Amino acid sequence: MEDKAALKKLEDALTEYYGWAMHAGTREKIAAAIQRKAARLHVPTDQYCVLAASSSSELLSLVEEIAVSDTFFFREPGQYEFLRTTVLPELFEKHSATQTVSRDNRLRLWSAACSTGEEAFSLAITCHQVNAKADPSNVEVFATDVRNRALLEASRAKYKLPALRACDVELRAKYFENYYNPPEAPLDSRYTVISNVRRLVIFRRANLMDGTFWKGAANRFELILCANVPMYLHSAALRQMVERLSRSLREGGYLMVAPAETSLIEHARLKRIHACEGFFQKQA
Numbered sequence: 418m419e420d421k422a423a424l425k426k427l428e429d430a431l432t433e434y435y436g437w438a439m440h441a442g443t444r445e446k447i448a449a450a451i452q453r454k455a456a457r458l459h460v461p462t463d464q465y466c467v468l469a470a471s472s473s474s475e476l477l478s479l480v481e482e483i484a485v486s487d488t489f490f491f492r493e494p495g496q497y498e499f500l501r502t503t504v505l506p507e508l509f510e511k512h513s514a515t516q517t518v519s520r521d522n523r524l525r526l527w528s529a530a531c532s533t534g535e536e537a538f539s540l541a542i543t544c545h546q547v548n549a550k551a552d553p554s555n556v557e558v559f560a561t562d563v564r565n566r567a568l569l570e571a572s573r574a575k576y577k578l579p580a581l582r583a584c585d586v587e588l589r590a591k592y593f594e595n596y597y598n599p600p601e602a603p604l605d606s607r608y609t610v611i612s613n614v615r616r617l618v619i620f621r622r623a624n625l626m627d628g629t630f631w632k633g634a635a636n637r638f639e640l641i642l643c644a645n646v647p648m649y650l651h652s653a654a655l656r657q658m659v660e661r662l663s664r665s666l667r668e669g670g671y672l673m674v675a676p677a678e679t680s681l682i683e684h685a686r687l688k689r690i691h692a693c694e695g696f697f698q699k700q701a
């Protein structure tokens with residue numbers, strides 16, 4: 418790439434609109450994607466950078482290609498164990514005790530960067546493990562991501578075996594339709610999340626840097642999972658997102674980030690829970 422200014426413009430746009438920090442790995446992916454996309458459009462790479470920096474749809478199509486998207490069911494088993502034994506029983510109990518007659522009094526949980534849906538369905542399965550009566554009338558797992566392609570895949574709820582690598586056989590048999598043990602299963606088999614779990618989850622597109630989206634989220638959730646996102650954000654974007662996450666939690670609500678992201682979360686009202694890495698609780 419000859420024109421460093423054009424590339425810088427594009428990087429700045431990714432930071433401004435998506436909050437991304439420019440780590441070495443991100444830069445490598447951007448460079449490769451620019452080559453591919455410029456070749457497809459038959460334009461020089463510099464021209465492609467200028468175009469992508471000034472076109473929200475082209476910028477999003479770049480994000481669709483280069484965002485770090487890896488995820489799998491029950492990614493951090495220790496965290497799901499903590500959700501199953503401590504956080505969700507407390508939230509279900511508190512919720513049933515304080516429930517008033519209203520049109521919409523569901524327990525609201527949010528997977529804030531759900532990629533292809535594994536995190537949201539893991540949370541919904543954990544709800545079922547804690548409360549066999551969990552259904553759309555009493556709990557909602559709201560799940561968002563910025564990438565349309567990921568959300569389309571999530572809404573299909575069909576997964577290959579590698580996505581289930583942290584699930585034991587009992588869990589696979591109970592929560593996935595037609596699960597049968599490898600090596601009998603063809604390698605490309607896909608396993609569908611059972612409908613009682615699927616119906617707890619609602620997928621929507623949201624950019625976590627979009628201020629309009631957050632307006633509707635204030636004081637809404639009892640639990641937010643925002644894992645493996647903070648580590649990719651620019652410091653100013655991260656600070657702003659943590660503030661917004663805090664505002665979106667109800668008092669006493671919980672935030673879960675990846676264990677490796679624990680030290681990135683600094684907020685006066687989010688108190689670290691030392692019993693499990695990556696957990697915070699909103700204080701009064």
Ligand SMILES: C[S@@+](CC[C@H](N)C(=O)[O-])C[C@H]1O[C@@H](n2cnc3c(N)ncnc32)[C@H](O)[C@@H]1O
Pocket residue numbers: 434435436484485486487488489492529530531532533536561562563564567623624625626643644645646
């Ligand atoms: C590594 S995946 C994490 C998936 C899941 N939370 C987990 O921990 O397994 C990161 C996800 O963040 C999403 N993402 C990145 N920037 C975003 C933004 N500004 N708004 C919403 N989602 C974003 C990506 O599209 C990607 O699906």
